[in-house]
Amino acid sequence: MVSFWAALSTEGRWLLSTVAIQTLGRGLTLPFTLIYLHEVRGFDLGLSGTLMALIAIVGLLVTGPGGALTDRYGARAVLLAGITAMIAGNVLLAFATTPLAAAVALVLIGFNFGVSWPAFNALIAAVVDGDLRQQYFGINFALVNLGIGVGGIVGGLFADVDRPETFTFIFLGDAASGLIPLTLLLVPLRHVHGRAERPADLDAPAASYLAILREPAVRWLAALTFVAMFIGYGQLEAGLPGYARQVADVSTRTVGLAFAVNTAVIVVLQFSVLSRISGRMRTRVMIVMAAVWAVAWGLIGLAGLAPGGAVAIVGILGFMAVFALGETMLQPTVPAMTNDLADDHTRGRYNAISAAAFQCGAIAGPVVAGLLLEQDLAGLYVALMVLGCAAIAVMALVLERHVPDSANGATPVAERPTS
Known part of the structure; x- marks a missing residue:
């Protein structure tokens, strides 16, 4: 671990050092969103499940455009858009009392899920290469699990269906966790755009998804x-x-x-x-x-x-x-x-x-x-x-x-x- 950390660039260290804290917010809400919609907001179980499916559906629909936008405008720009949507979605969900408000919130969260995944991986690849890249993805995965696991434990101890305000707090906590990567991208990593121009000596047309x-x-x-x-x-x-x-x-x-x-x-x-x-x-x-x-x-x-x-x-x-x-x-x-x-x-x-x-x-x-x-x-x-x-x-x-x-x-x- 010491040699790995020493081999990382400053940008790579910034990205990795806050992963567990960022994902702790996701762990706060991940196991409890369905419970919140059904038992706290009073939506039917079937409707609650359908609303939850919006995250995956929207995420899948925007993944393709998200990848193309990452190549065109850079991973940093796409991540900023995705994180902003996630923060807005969690704040809205914290106070959502109608299915429509919850649906809009979950669409925003799904949008972040779909565009941020390819953008974040592309940003990692932009600052880490070689065998170090494989190590980075593995350690990042362990830290993501650590953050989600700890967040789930904290959320389980804090959330109480008889006290609806506790669910409001955990969704606001998830939103607040998004401020960490947002700050990273706007301040210490503002110069890492993750965009590469297509080499001028390539005669072939620009690569499409089909290609x-x-x-x-x-x-x-x-x-x-x-x-x-x-x-x-x-x-x-x-x-x-x-x-x-x-x-x-x-x-x-x-x-x-x-x-x-x-x-x-x-x-x-x-x-x-x-x-x-x-x-x-x-x-x-x-x-x-x-x-x-x-x-x-x-x-x-x-x-x-x-x-x-x-x-x-x-x-x-x-x-x-x-x-x-x-x-x-x-x-x-x-x-x-x-x-x-x-x-x-x-x-x-x-x-x-x-x-x-x-x-x-x-x-x-x-x-x-x-x-x-x-x-x-x-x-x-x-x-x-x-x-x-x-x-x-x-x-x-x-x-x-x-x-x-x-x-x-x-x-x-x-x-x-x-x-």
């Missing part, structure tokens, strides 16, 4: 990302809690503890994993990650075979711990490969494609999980997840044949030949 997607490496990486999100984060939000309660028959306390275990494993192991995967082919790391996730889903299946007892509890907690180990391999490799595939002037669009694949998987995952669990097809559900792990391994092998060695972590990016 980028014609690259086999991009297509396979996007497909792998979609499947990883479908069987991964898409299940953490709905599939895992549903399976844990309906099939494994464990308490809500166990489910909450499982998420705490997930966060703890990521924070504790991310640094060690980064040192072990440094210099190794990223596609091979993805294959190991797929195998680790297959073991995790096997533990879920074990929990379902002995519901309501100690075996079920161990299975659920074990799943989240082992799954977290796989996350520490996935999160450094996919963003680093995405940015190493891109040229400086197309980085926003490459990151937007990756973000869109992530969001599609995260949206489709809960839908499929809900349908299978509703039909009491728990065995098929687990089998589908394990099959998804096998598909990731196969796609990683195919991807390896198409991705340049430089983007696969085999050689330094500085040595990559220009095309």
